[in-house]
Amino acid sequence: MFREIFLFELKYRLTRVSTYIYFIMFFAFAFFATISVGGAFRGANVVIGGAGEGKVLANAPFAVGLLISMLVYFGMLVIAAVMGNAGYRDFQRDTHSFFFSYPIRKADYFFGRFLGAFVVLVVVFLSIGIGAIVGSLMPFIMPEKFAPLRLIVYVQPYLIHVLPNLLFSGAVFFGLAILQRKRMPVFVACVAVLVGYLMSANLLMSLEAKVFASIIDPFGANTARYITEYWSVAEKNTLLMPLSGVVLWNRVLWSAIGVAMLVFAYVRFKPTFVTSERKRRSAVVDAEEHEVSTSYMTLPAATRQFSIGAGIRQLLGQTKIEFFGIVKNLYFVVIVVLGIGFIMVVGLENIGQIYGTTTYPVTYEVLEITAGTFSLFMLVIIVLFSGELVWRERDKNVAQIYDSLPVADWLSFLSKLGALVLVTALLLFVVMLCGIFMQAVLGYYNFEVGQYLKELYGLRFIELIWYCVLALFVQVLVNNKYLGHFVMVAFYILVVSAYGFGLQHSLYLFAEGPGYTYSDMNGYGHYLSSAVWIRMYWTAFSLLLAFAAHLFWVRGQEANLKSRLRYFTQRFTAGKRIVTAVSLIIFVAAGGYIYYNTNVLNTYRINKHVQHDKAEYEKLYSKYHGIAQPRITYVQTQVDIFASERRVQIAGNYLLQNRTDAPIDSVHILLQHLPTVYEISFSHSYMTALKDEKYRYYIYELEEPMMPGDTTTLTFHLEYTERGFKNNNPNVDIVYNGTFIDNQDYFPRIGYNREIELVEDHDRKQYGLEPRQRMAPVDDMQARMNNYVSYDGDWISLDAIVSTDKDQIGIAPGYLVEEWQENGRNYYHYVMDHRFINLYGFLSGRYEIRRDKWKNVNIEVYYHKGHEYNIDRFIHALKSSLDYFTEHFGPYQHRLVRVVEFPRYQEFAQSLTATIPYSEGIGFIARVEEDDVDYPFALTAHEVAHQWWAHQVVSADVQGATVMSEVLSQYSSLMVCRQEFSEKLVRKLLEHELDSYLRGRGNERLKEVPLMLVENQGYLHYRKGMVVMNALQDYIGEERLNRALAAYLKDFAYQKPPFTNSVEFLEYIRQAVPDSLQYIIKDMFETITLYENKAVEATFVPLDNKTYRVHVSINAKKLRADELGSENEIPICDYIDIGVLGEDDKELYLRKHLIDKPDMEFTFIVDEKPVKAGIDPYHKLIDRLSADNTMKVEAL
């Protein structure tokens, strides 16, 4: 019997078209994901698990596992559909009354159905693995992105992910369907399960909860992420997911829960016709109806109206009914409550987390998080309930009555659309309340209701209406509820992933075109006009869709193509034709205007085009790389910023000098942002030898060559104007409020610029370019003739006039010498007389100014009104930094230091000379609580440190260049923080840096290098840099290290080419390190060294004199990693902290012991009751598992 039921379920599924559609869809997703990650599409930017860029292979076990588990996660809807159908089909079709009367055992029925569906799902999901394998065998992929096929790589994810997940989710869905005898609970459970996943993903973000989050994830995806978070590239490419530890526990736990739920459902399942409750109810009614009335009268007459007005009244009434039909639906309420819960969890957990500290919940940020996370729920609701709405009459079998009523054809569709739109409006209101509620909870009371309304109802609502129309349209056209759901999900995935394939034009990306960023400083700024036009365009399109849906709307019994076409012709009346035509005209006109802006006024450039241009530029001009060119030594400029027009005019002179020892007969000039060129001329007589207007590369031949030491003046006059709007990557430098341009992007560059070359090897290969050395070798003497900040100037001075709109302030690095108004504009004259590195910028905005003073140094903070929160912190950090750095490193070269805010389109702070532009997105809205790392303080100290490390001593443009800028600034900042923060917070900061470094290794795109050879890699020079420097100062002492740094600075500040490198720098360190510790230089700077240290046993005995004898055994292991992270163990002979900690991590004993054997034991006497003991208790060394360094000390 079981066999028959099982086989029937299989055969039933095999007769359904949907089964094949699922199979093909998953196959196609896996196939296309694999080939695009495998480099089949030029310019496509598809990354899965790090594969698709860098060195992670497209069929790396890590990437394959992620692909399969991700697609199965999206396949939850399919699991719900198939399992739900197996469970409730007999109730839906009323066939249960037969089945339950047959002599079959309950178990046969229950498990036959379940296993049948289970096997079908396994087969459907096998298509993912097959698709991935077939993709990896295609001829048009890049072979170097694939390892030889290993079947186990594809099989293992099924064992670890697919089967247990299927068991768990299948049991939930099947159990619900068969117990509830309905479909809706299944879909609600589906949403709940998906949310559970997202929630645990979120929990994983906070460092402490990782293990917990890994256990509670029903799909084990977070578990996998947790296990692999510090995996290096080599490990990602070779290791299978280890089925042990949390992974094993998670899988066992959730499989067991799945089995338990199945058993529970089996026990509760009663194969009876109706539940007892229902029986009783209808019996009551039967009893009531025995009185028979036999008096028949004729019915009173009633006026009937079929006017338009009556139709509108019907529409309103019907819309109301449909709306409340959704809102009162229990499942709707459940989904909304889930959504609200999710917003709260995500929002309160996540609003602006940097270094574990929060930012103020400013409205735009709350909106991005709440509306962003809730939009998924909105789409779920739209997709689910569009199906319910379209099928309501037919599901309840009242369609025949409804369809024969004398109402207009549009009534049904329009009332359902209206109801769905009202529901989204209601949900947006819920989002707003959630946002305001969260702000209040977080103690932020500046409720910008206007901003909420603008964002939610002005911009997002319209997009959601498109989705409402589309979902109904699909339901009407597909005319199969479940297929309709699936089509919508597939459509959504396609649209969302299209971007990665280089399909990025908002003219065809439905509701997912390039978005916008709100900034407190600049509002919606230049994004607004494109957002409005795009909304007009797609709204017109949605109107057309709505018309189509109405015209094809099924009324009556027939839904085949022929009758659909008949409906269409019958309903397409003259009036509708006119409205359709008008919509079409708006659609075409808006589309045309968008096209005019994106492709005519501006150039439509996606990644592919940018790459192509970079490759062409390199092919044409890289032959000029390294040729002798004169240097910029002095800049005199006038920058006129017309903020309200988004226009900037730059006029100026460079004083160029031939600092080589050979004559120079031609000057090469590169312009980068396609300005209008009014003038480029030289004080020498010259002729134009090359004028490449496409790549803006110009070569001027000087009639008389510049002899060594000669100077000439280059005069230039350029204009940058933003016209209309671009499709993507708008210019975010020249904006209405908060313009920030720098010389490296907007001023003429002298000579060939290597920095804008195509970087990634696989991109280069596609354009026929050789792999590129990321940086010149550390001792490359030719490269050492340039500093790493600027290749066309060394030390310069600046004289700049900045003019801007009358309500804005213009800023340039330097001392303000004069300020005036002219033609309704503000003018500022700045002079920087002290020589500085060839990097400067200009800012303009409506600023408030806070002034302060440190000794003879003026402190100025330019900020956006309303962003006063952290100005005191900035000023405090500036002063503390100046104190520490002047005391330990050397004098500050300027009489001025400024912090200037700019819009959040880019999130960084940058140290120009005496001027620190600082993004509004970081620091300005930071909210530092009692126990938080004060990162605005740390970041400001870092930027101030650059005034020494980069602005006084600057490295050559070779490997290791950022050791002497970023690494030393990180160190300097850390030392200022040490004075300011508690030990505990310093450790928190360092733990964050260590975590970021270890994580960064796995995302390395080319190769990890030893720190002294760092190639401008952030995770090395910032993250590892701080960790290593902290250990270094711990080993040799702060004073000693600072003396070495000061000596180095003194010897190399303001040097002329050739510039210094990390080899020279390390000599100063080497001299400061005692002989016994010389090995640390090798470990820290010259190699990639990791430790696996752990405490093995720790016990204590209380002694008589209130002291305690602690005994601790440790195990230590030292590893060397190569550039992709393959490791080798090496013998250990290191001095490492052995420590005993008391309450609150108080240090009871801490000393460096020579660890020369892997296993060692120590005994100490301490004065207070010990809590923890072990090796390297404060995590000074690089160790992936810090938690096991210490363990609880047990009493003997």
Add this chain to the structure above:
Amino acid sequence: MELAIKSLSKTYPNGVQALKNVSLSISTGMFGLLGPNGAGKSTLMRTIATLQEADEGTIQLNGIDVLKEKHKVRELLGYLPQEFGIYPEVTAEHMLDHIAVLKGIHNKKERKTLINDLLHQTNLWDLRRTRLGEFSGGTKQRFGIAQALLGNPKLVIVDEPTAGLDPQERNRFHNILSEIGEHVVVILSTHIVDDVSELCTNMAIIHEGELLLTAEPLKAMNELKGKIWSKVISKKEFPECGKKFEIVMTRLFAGKIVIHVLSDNRPDDTFKMIDPELEDVYFTTINKNSAPVTA
């Protein structure tokens, strides 16, 4: 009120020819559409009720082209489908009110009076606040007729309304229908011959998509007068009788078989002449067009 159906044909995509060149004229009064299950009755009814298209032919209702001017038809229509559902969570009163609005009755007072009357007439008054999900088969059917009668329809179509009703319910239902039938066109489709004989002034027999007979039930019965002969036989005798006589219908009676035979003369002495019933008309008509009856 005059409904004229001309050469109506319909073939479903699966090849089933549901209607074959059906022409029919129906005027005010009860019209019975009789035929076995699957004869094409519901197809014809749904086509008249604007829910389905025909491949060929026309339907005219007082000059309205039913197949094209659907909206005008719907304004005059009251339709009770063969099978229909209800919104289980809505009360009878609320649902009727809603449908009344959709039928264009916008005046609240009028609507209220109308619905109250209708609830009384269909004997649903006591159940008006009951949720439809709790209705039994009979009450649900009465609710169905109530919704069909909303808005004083001129054309009422009821498709197999008495299937599944107990005799008392059926009786009650017939009373309501005959009442309505005095003023408007009522088309009643059924496979139960008694429904037609009890109610209808006119009838048609439809079988395998073909219209076999249009007649007044009384006249049709009269035409068979003197030609229907009856005899009680045992089961053993049946095969032989089947060969010898043209059996119109058989009926079991107390374990034996009563056969009706069509013959101009008395087949033999054992037969006695009976007054033809409508069933005899029905089976005579059907049998002429299909394989002989077997037991």
